[in-house]
């Protein structure tokens with residue numbers, strides 16, 4: 001899974017600066033799985049993500065951790081198979097309705113939205129870029145604003161040592 005390969009928490013600090021996406025961007029995930037398979041990657045989880053997955057999959061916290069999570073640099077991330085497939089990918093995402101913020105917000109990540117070049121680069125690997133409806137600048141800024149708030153506290157999970 002290479003979804004998290006380019007993931008980082010770097011913020012677009014000055015949200016008043018003009019952006020290359022002032023007119024919005026077309027994107028529609030075709031659920032092809034290209035970003036959920038392949039090279040190694042990471043999907044880090046917030047406490048909200050963990051609770052949503054527990055509830056959606058009907059698992060206890062311990063069951064979720066044992067079956068679907070691994071620890072990377074002291075943070076919980078989704079497991080992946082030896083061939084790099086996300087633990088939830090089996091021809092389609094088996095946890096789509098309960099997927100983590102990192103998946104929900106893709107590709108509107110700080111690391112991608114920092115420049116038009118990054119966005120254009122993404123178009124070489126993601127068939128959803130340039131398709132579907134226009135996501136407005138405000139929508140995209142909303143995803144970006146969610147990152148610092150959502151990702152604080154990814155480690156440790158409350159109740160975990």
Ligand code: SF4
Nearest residue numbers: 029030033035126128
């Ligand atoms: S269309 Fe893009 S975001 Fe959706 S699964 Fe394929 S590579 Fe991932």
